[in-house]
Amino acid sequence: MEAIAKEASIKGGEFIVRETEAEEIFIPEEFSEEQKMMAAATQDFINQEINPNISRMDNLEEGFMSSLMEKAGQLGLLGVTVPEEYGGLGMSFNTGMLIADIVAAAGSFSTAYGAHTGIGTLPILYYGTEEQRQKYLPLLASGEWKACYCLTEPDAGSDANSGKTKAKLTEDGKHYLINGQKMWISNAGFADLFIVFAKIDDDKNLTAFLIEKSFGGITMNEEEKKLGIKGSSTRQVFFNDCKVPVENMLSERENGFKIAVNVLNVGRIKLGCGVINGCKYVTTLATNYANERKQFGVSISSFGAIQTKLANMAAKTYAVESASYRAGQDIEDLISSLKEEGLEPAQAKLKAMEQFAIECAIIKILGSEVLNYIADEGVQVYGGMGFSEEAPMARAYRDARITRIYEGTNEINRMLLVGMILKKALKGEIDLLGPAMAVGKELTSVPSFEQPDLSQPMAQEKDTLRKLKKSALMVAGKAAETFGPKLNDEQEILMHIADMLIEIYAAECVILRTEKLMSRYSEEEAKLYKDMTTLYLFDAVQKIKNHGDEAVACFATGDELKVLLMGMKRFTKTEPVNTKELRRSIAGKMISVNKFPYTLY
Amino acid sequence: MKILVCITHVPDTTSRIAFTDGNTKFDKNGIQFIIGPYDDYALARAVELKEQHGGSITAINVGEAETEPTIRKALAIGADEAIRVNAHPEDAIFVAKQIASVAKGGDYDLILMGRESIDFNGGQVHGMVGEILGIPSISPVMKLDIEGNTAKVTREIEGGKEYLEIEMPFIAGCQEPIAEWKIPNMRGIMSARTKPLNVIDPTGDNPMNVVEVFEMPPAKSGVKLVEPDNLEELVKLLKTEAKVI
Ligand SMILES: Cc1cc2nc3c(=O)[nH]c(=O)nc-3n(C[C@H](O)[C@H](O)[C@H](O)COP(=O)(O)OP(=O)(O)OC[C@H]3O[C@@H](n4cnc5c(N)ncnc54)[C@H](O)[C@@H]3O)c2cc1C
Numbered sequence: 001m002e003a004i005a006k007e008a009s010i011k012g013g014e015f016i017v018r019e020t021e022a023e024e025i026f027i028p029e030e031f032s033e034e035q036k037m038m039a040a041a042t043q044d045f046i047n048q049e050i051n052p053n054i055s056r057m058d059n060l061e062e063g064f065m066s067s068l069m070e071k072a073g074q075l076g077l078l079g080v081t082v083p084e085e086y087g088g089l090g091m092s093f094n095t096g097m098l099i100a101d102i103v104a105a106a107g108s109f110s111t112a113y114g115a116h117t118g119i120g121t122l123p124i125l126y127y128g129t130e131e132q133r134q135k136y137l138p139l140l141a142s143g144e145w146k147a148c149y150c151l152t153e154p155d156a157g158s159d160a161n162s163g164k165t166k167a168k169l170t171e172d173g174k175h176y177l178i179n180g181q182k183m184w185i186s187n188a189g190f191a192d193l194f195i196v197f198a199k200i201d202d203d204k205n206l207t208a209f210l211i212e213k214s215f216g217g218i219t220m221n222e223e224e225k226k227l228g229i230k231g232s233s234t235r236q237v238f239f240n241d242c243k244v245p246v247e248n249m250l251s252e253r254e255n256g257f258k259i260a261v262n263v264l265n266v267g268r269i270k271l272g273c274g275v276i277n278g279c280k281y282v283t284t285l286a287t288n289y290a291n292e293r294k295q296f297g298v299s300i301s302s303f304g305a306i307q308t309k310l311a312n313m314a315a316k317t318y319a320v321e322s323a324s325y326r327a328g329q330d331i332e333d334l335i336s337s338l339k340e341e342g343l344e345p346a347q348a349k350l351k352a353m354e355q356f357a358i359e360c361a362i363i364k365i366l367g368s369e370v371l372n373y374i375a376d377e378g379v380q381v382y383g384g385m386g387f388s389e390e391a392p393m394a395r396a397y398r399d400a401r402i403t404r405i406y407e408g409t410n411e412i413n414r415m416l417l418v419g420m421i422l423k424k425a426l427k428g429e430i431d432l433l434g435p436a437m438a439v440g441k442e443l444t445s446v447p448s449f450e451q452p453d454l455s456q457p458m459a460q461e462k463d464t465l466r467k468l469k470k471s472a473l474m475v476a477g478k479a480a481e482t483f484g485p486k487l488n489d490e491q492e493i494l495m496h497i498a499d500m501l502i503e504i505y506a507a508e509c510v511i512l513r514t515e516k517l518m519s520r521y522s523e524e525e526a527k528l529y530k531d532m533t534t535l536y537l538f539d540a541v542q543k544i545k546n547h548g549d550e551a552v553a554c555f556a557t558g559d560e561l562k563v564l565l566m567g568m569k570r571f572t573k574t575e576p577v578n579t580k581e582l583r584r585s586i587a588g589k590m591i592s593v594n595k596f597p598y599t600l601y
Numbered sequence: 602m603k604i605l606v607c608i609t610h611v612p613d614t615t616s617r618i619a620f621t622d623g624n625t626k627f628d629k630n631g632i633q634f635i636i637g638p639y640d641d642y643a644l645a646r647a648v649e650l651k652e653q654h655g656g657s658i659t660a661i662n663v664g665e666a667e668t669e670p671t672i673r674k675a676l677a678i679g680a681d682e683a684i685r686v687n688a689h690p691e692d693a694i695f696v697a698k699q700i701a702s703v704a705k706g707g708d709y710d711l712i713l714m715g716r717e718s719i720d721f722n723g724g725q726v727h728g729m730v731g732e733i734l735g736i737p738s739i740s741p742v743m744k745l746d747i748e749g750n751t752a753k754v755t756r757e758i759e760g761g762k763e764y765l766e767i768e769m770p771f772i773a774g775c776q777e778p779i780a781e782w783k784i785p786n787m788r789g790i791m792s793a794r795t796k797p798l799n800v801i802d803p804t805g806d807n808p809m810n811v812v813e814v815f816e817m818p819p820a821k822s823g824v825k826l827v828e829p830d831n832l833e834e835l836v837k838l839l840k841t842e843a844k845v846i
Contacts, residue, residue, distance in 0.1 A: 033670050037677060037790050044784040076787030089787050593617060599633055 010330045012355035013424050015505055016469055017435045022458075022515035026094070026329030028321060028600055029517065035095055038080075039601035042102040043277075045075060050106045057108055057231035058395070060223055065112055065231060066146060066190040073143015077103075078117055082125060083345065087138030093335060093349075094328040097273045101324070102601070104278035104371075107399050108231030114274060115186035115232075116140070118267045120147030123195050123208060123259050126346045127251040132210060136193060148191035150182040150237055151260050158412050161206060161257045165198040165239065169246070176200070176249070178209065178217070178242040184406075188220055189233030196239070197256045206256030210248045217242030228398030265353040267407045269331075269360040272367030273324035275403060279317040279374045282396050284595040286310060286381040291594055293383075300381075304580070307587035309377045314586055314597050315532040315539075316370045322509035323366060327359040358424075361417040362502050365410045368403035375400035414498035415491060421501070422480060422487070436477030439470045443567045458515040461537055464574050465508055468544055471571035472500040475551050478564060482555050496551035503540040510536050528589055528597055531582045538577045545572040602656035602747070602769075604647045605707060607700055607714035607726070608675050609637035609690075610668035614719065620815045627720075627815070636671055638782075639715025643773070645780035646745055647713050648679035654747060657681045659707065663690045663699045669798065676793035677785035683798045691808030697729030698806045704734060709770060711752075716741035716774040727774040737767060740774025 010020060031039070049071055050057065056064050072078055081096035082088025096117075103110050121140050124132055139145035156163040165180025178198055188194075192213050197206040211218070221236040251259055287310055290301035300306050331352050338348035353360065375397040379386035386393040404410045425432035442448075452463040476497050483490055514533040518526045545568060552564040589597045612618070613633040621628045636644065647658050660680035662672050665687065672683045686699040704712055717724035724740070731738025743762070744755035747769075754765045754773065785793075825842075827835045839846045 033673065034790055034794060037670070037674060037785065037793075038787055040674075041677075041785045041787070041790065044782075048782065048784060074786065075784060080787065089791065091787075593631060595615075599631070 009333075011430065012330075012334075013358040013421050014430050015359075015508060016421065016472060016501065017430060017432060019462075019466070020508065020512060022512045022519075025326045025509070025512045025516070027513045027516050028098075028325045029520075031094075031098065031600070035098060036601045038091075038095065039098050039102050041075065042077060042099050043105075043601065045072065045077065046102070046106045046109075050109055054107065054231075054395070060189075060231060060233065063190075065109070065233060068109055069112060069116060069146055069190075070143045072113065073141070077113075078121075078143050079137075079141025080117070082121065082137055082141045086125070086133050087141040093332040094325060097270060097324060097328040100270045100274035101276040101321075104274045104276055105281040107395065108229040110274060110278070111229045111232040111402070112187055114267070114271060115149060116147050118270055119149035119263055120187065120191075120193070120195060122263045122266055123149075123250060124210065126263065126350050127208070127255070127259050128210075129247075131247070132250070136210065140193070145192040146187055146190050147193045147195065148185050148187040148237075149263075150185050150188075150194055150196045152184045153181060154183050154236075158409060160197075160260060163197060163199065163206060165196070167198040167200045167207060167209065167244075169200070170243075174246060176209065176244045176246060178211065178239040178244055180239050182237040182239075184224070185235055185237050186406075187233055188235035188237050189223060194218070194237070195250070197260060198239075200253055203254050205254035206260065207253050208250035208256040208259050209244050210250055211239075211242060211244050212248075215243055226402075228395075228401050230398075262350055262353060264407060265357045265360045268364035268413065269324070269327060269356075271403060271407045272320065272360075272363030272365070273328065275367040275371035275400075276317060276321050276324065278396070278400070279313070279320065279371055280596040282374050282378040282393070283310070283313040283317060283590075285392060285396075286313065286378045287590045287595055289385070290381055291591060301587070301591045304584070306381060307591075308583050309381055310590050311532075311535065311583035311586035312539075313374045313377060314590060315535045316373060317596070318513075318529070318532045319506045319510050319536050320363070320367045320370050322513040323359075323506050324363055326509045326513070327356060327363055330359070331356050358417050358420050359505065361408075361413040361420075362505050364407060365413050365417075365498075366502055366506055368400075368410060371400045371403055411491075411495070415488075415494050417501065418476070418494045418497050419488065421476070425480075432473065432477065435470075436473045439474045439477065439567070442470070443474070443563055443570075447570055457518050458511050458533075460575060461511045461533065464537060464541065465504070465511060467571040467573070468500075468504050468507065468541065471544060471548050471568055472497065472504055474564065474567050474571065475500065475548050478552065479555060490554070493551050493554050496547040496554075499547045500544050500551075503544050507537050507540040528586065531586050534577060535579060535582045535586065538574070538579060541572050541574050545569075548572070602650065602654050602711065603707065603709045604650065604656065604658045605700075605704055605709040605712045606640070606644045606647045606658055606660050606675070606680060607712070608640050608644065608660050608662045608672065609715065609718040609720070610634050610662060610664050610671040611637045611718055611720045614638070618817070620817075624814045624816065625812055634668070634671055636674055637715050637718050637720075639717060639719070639774075639776055641715075641782050642777055642779050643713035643715055643775040644675055644678055644680070645783045646775060647711075648783055649780055650711075650745075650747060651679070656710075659684060659709075661686070661700060661703055663688055663696045663803070665689055672798060673793045674785060676796045676798070677789040678783045679789065680796070682796055685798065685800045686803050687800050688803035692810040693723045693725040694729055695803075695806060695808040697726045697733060699803055700726065701730050701733035702804045703801070704730065711747075711769060712772040713745075713775055714772070716776045724774065727772045731772045734772075736770050736772065738772040738774070739765065739767070741776040742773040743776060743779055745773060745775070745779055 076089055079088030080091050080099050084090040103113050124136050140147055151160050153163045167176040167178050194211040196209045196211050200207050217240050219238045224234040290306050291299050293300045334352040335348045338351055379393045379397050382393045385391045424430045452459040479493050510533050514529045517529050548568040556564050613635050616632050619628040651658055658680045660675040660683040662668050663686040676683055690696045727738045727740050739756055741757050742754055743757050746753045750769050752767050756763045
């Protein structure tokens with residue numbers, strides 16, 4: 001049985017002003033036996049089909065990736081969230097997230113998988129006509145056909161809507177002729193179906209088309225020579241009078257950019273979640289190596305410097321995992337309640353994703369940056385062997401890098417997420433102004449000496465979190481007040497605010513997950529999770545303080561700056577933490593189990 | 602064709618083994634359990650045989666309620682139904698008696714299991730079940746094909762292979778390369794929920810073994826490298842440390 005969706009109560013972006021209870025969030029420990037078995041089967045697939053064949057995959061052996069996709073299709077991995085009537089399994093959003101999480105340990109395959117099941121399949125699911133869905137989705141869910149998504153062009157990357165690819169109606173009105181060039185197209189080398197964005201005549205906005213390879217007029221460059229994910233096919237694709245039947249237009253004319261943006265929301269959260277098992281795999285490798293490698297007569301895992309790395313790797317992964325599945329379930333719950341309100345399933349999904357676009361961006365950034373941190377430290381734990389292609393770390397390091405670039409660069413995502421929060425506030429969807437003003441008032445009054453009720457679980461941590469939210473409201477509120485709509489041009493400040501929000505969301509998810517676990521586990525069992533939480537929160541507070549201090553100094557001066565800096569100080573004040581002991585304790589557990597410190601599936 | 606596949610519920614091969622209660626009990630804390638890898642081969646071959654010849658597969662496990670996820674994995678991989686004999690699998694003869702008791706009433710053409718479990722690696726159950734039922738038992742079986750009522754079997758023997766022909770019913774203790782492990786597909790996992798898993802009480806037989814204490818093998822010491830021209834040192838170490846000459 002899947003976790004039962006509850007009434008959607010948490011709104012997208014609302015975390016910044018809302019106090020959420022532990023019981024309101026979903027944690028991955030709550031996955032059902034069936035979902036866990038699916039995760040384990042996916043891991044079996046990686047162990048059996050991919051790990052022994054990494055070099056075949058990364059050397060782009062003809063037909064190999066394509067055959068892996070077919071095998072994944074036979075196992076049902078390509079249609080996890082595709083409804084049953086279109087040949088999928090019709091599983092929940094979070095189940096789809098879970099499979100993406102596990103696939104993350106599969107290197108290049110993870111990209112091929114993400115491109116096919118995410119941006120390659122979802123546009124049809126969400127925007128296709130019934131005929132289009134019936135025709136293409138079963139082929140894609142089974143892996144018989146492979147899909148790719150052609151949005152980016154040489155001169156249209158982050159500015160995706162500026163693409164020059166053209167579509168022109170033929171005289172008989174039966175076809176569009178597509179002409180143009182696409183770049184960086186994942187899966188292009190073996191795709192049967194191309195989702196292509198082009199402009200009809202002199203339209204301002206893109207229109208999407210479903211193009212079968214067999215329509216003709218498609219040529220490609222050689223495979224790109226890439227830094228990482230070398231086994232993923234990435235090519236430039238050229239359309240020369242490619243003749244597309246009019247019924248293969250997806251959705252309406254000029255609706256393409258909207259499709260691209262909405263599908264990317266899903267892509268983003270799945271990419272963020274789709275690093276977790278990669279993080280765990282690298283952390284386990286690093287732990288194994290640290291236990292085995294001896295220098296100065298002892299295992300290097302006995303050194304505090306190495307233990308620091310291992311503990312950080314675990315705590316950060318715990319954070320990405322906590323945030324991903326909490327957001328995933330929040331989305332799931334909203335989908336359910338929208339469906340109950342009578343919305344068609346595809347519409348409900350789209351609307352829910354749009355509502356949670358802020359969290360999607362946060363998780364994309366958080367996940368990709370944690371993965372890169374972990375891969376980097378993984379190399380470091382391996383020392384010289386980390387730099388050698390004979391050991392697995394070099395590949396992990398190279399493969400990790402792309403995640404900060406595609407599905408919208410992390411810079412674009414940072415700006416988007418702050419922009420979206422401010423927009424929601426302007427539209428009155430979340431009340432930022434009230435809390436921001438309250439914070440302003442608090443600043444000029446005597447600090448409260450009220451203490452949290454420490455007999456409650458996580459009381460201290462929640463108190464810290466409450467204050468961190470105030471710090472972000474203070475900075476964002478003041479910046480918005482100072483610049484008005486011109487805040488968009490102050491990217492430096494936007495980046496700082498984004499970082500504050502990301503850390504707050506992650507910290508909240510970690511705190512609430514641990515609180516939930518504390519009510520289920522013995523004190524001894526819960527210790528690991530508490531330690532990771534304290535460590536993560538401590539780190540988050542330091543980051544938030546730095547970003548806040550820097551941000552306010554970017555625009556305020558004199559007394560105003562002084563008050564704001566004092567606010568930052570007040571809102572980021574925490575109890576001292578002995579991080580050395582915390583890290584030793586977390587790493588100690590990892591060293592003893594010789595892997596990532598806990599196992600879920 | 603009716604096939605009975607016996608499944609063990611064992612710690613994952615990468616588990617770190619520890620004991621509790623004065624070294625009399627296995628410490629299950631933090632351990633992932635899996636279908637015994639040799640049983641997994643047996644199950645995979647059973648699924649293939651069913652695909653070729655039709656019939657049905659029953660999975661059986663002697664174990665307490667905690668083994669049910671493992672049993673459901675066998676259902677997900679392709680067993681049609683499962684039986685759990687509700688008892689701790691104390692020793693080989695106890696388990697063999699339970700399996701034989703189920704098999705007696707079941708009219709199975711084939712009883713497949715792993716050549717051995719990977720926890721205690723006893724490798725005795727297939728022989729014992731055969732003895733109790735009075736039917737042949739062969740192990741370790743690397744290849745198994747069925748033609749009509751006859752099976753062609755390849756068995757590994759010391760230094761070579763033995764090719765046998767045998768009438769059904771019989772028991773086979775399986776090992777690679779009899780089949781490739783099957784990954785349960787997602788639909789299989791979803792349908793496992795609705796397949797019957799019957800829990801039955803054990804026969805009145807008592808186990809014959811009592812564990813007094815478990816002992817871990819002594820930790821292996823690291824390898825010592827001796828320069829190739831330093832024969833004296835090598836001889837000294839072999840004499841004084843390794844004590845082999
Ligand atoms: C391996 C790989 C696979 C890919 N797969 C696909 C695919 O399947 N389909 C597809 O359509 N695309 C794909 N892409 C393209 C990818 O989405 C783009 O590369 C990405 O969106 C960035 O665009 P760009 O490369 O043109 O960089 P640019 O947009 O030129 O960005 C360069 C730098 O400028 C920054 N920047 C850009 N605009 C702004 C701004 N307004 N404010 C602040 N900073 C800004 C960026 O953050 C970045 O740091 C893939 C790319 C790679 C490398």
